[in-house]
């Protein structure tokens with residue numbers, strides 16, 4: 001396959017090689033050549049004239065079950081902690097395999113339609129009442145669409161006390177179950193190599209609240225022994241620091257350094273409330289950030305110092321986070337938020353559009369330790385998006401290569417993962433979006449009636 005007439009392309013790298021014009025030849029799973037290339041006899045040719053081309057986007061933090069928990073009225077105007085209580089921790093018991101599978105389909109479809117070629121799903125509800133395995137459902141659905149999939153296998157040994165009898169107790173597991181189930185998932189699904197399609201990470205929901213320090217160290221030891229990365233939420237708001245300062249006399253990042261929880265194999269979602277010395281610690285240890293600007297804005301949590309971490313040579317990536325705190329899984333909206341929010345709060349010098357695209361591609365690959373993806377260069381995986389720029393929002397641009405970041409929306413015409421065209425002419429082969437819409441409406445109503453019945457039973 002030869003993609004020709006590429007004139008507006010950000011490659012995901014920064015500095016030299018940031019932009020590219022010419023043609024890209026795909027052979028097998030990889031980019032074979034880039035430059036002024038002409039089609040070989042019999043070669044498939046895809047014309048990218050008038051389009052923008054970017055590397056496939058990497059979403060490093062998500063909760064796909066929340067794809068059916070958008071705009072829950074009780075949570076619309078609440079900050080993080082009461083929102084957690086009234087949305088994710090109230091609604092999780094209502095999911096069964098069918099509703100969860102629909103939620104996963106909705107979230108993944110939106111990701112693919114907006115240019116994501118890799119998703120890291122942080123699922124932390126593994127309840128005994130569930131007669132299915134969410135990890136299996138996630139990998140099955142990701143496989144159907146052809147997107148690279150990382151299961152950050154979450155869980156908790158201790159639920160957060162929400163001090164409200166109306167909130168069901170959070171599903172807890174023993175440490176042994178958490179570790180053995182995560183290992184089983186990895187043995188069943190994970191593959192190896194720099195072009196891996198599937199990975200598994202150990203991801204206790206929140207290290208400060210949901211496991212003991214001893215368990216935290218054991219999770220890190222186990223992960224390193226088995227080659228599984230570590231992931232969790234951290235410092236999403238100031239309550240994390242309040243808790244660790246009171247309990248351990250240290251700020252969260254500093255405290256986690258003493259629990260073996262910093263390093264090149266660790267990434268945290270959010271990291272909004274950081275002191276400069278914590279940013280230094282993250283940069284020095286190569287610990288990754290999944291910057292989730294949309295969810296942080298929606299919940300009023302603030303703007304993470306992603307620019308500061310980047311400036312210190314740290315690893316920054318982008319995550320949409322769950323759709324209950326974002327209302328979407330839209331990579332275009334994510335890029336736009338990352339671009340505008342830093343500039344709104346810190347000035348126009350805080351971030352460039354090219355840098356945001358880098359975070360969402362090469363940055364994500366670094367954070368997830370997937371060295372074969374994230375940039376457009378010969379030898380790299382052929383994960384790339386061809387974007388239609390014909391909509392009015394993209395007309396009149398003097399620098400069309402920046403469109404994916406600065407216009408607030410993406411229209412993906414074609415999407416490749418490992419050389420496979422998983423979106424063609426804007427259509428997802430094998431997924432009927434009208435059917436998915438019906439299925440999602442029905443599943444949302446099912447969840448609402450289950451919650452309604454729970455409330456009736458409680459009174």
Ligand SMILES: [Zn+2]
Pocket residue numbers: 061062063122233269321322
């Ligand atoms: Zn999250």
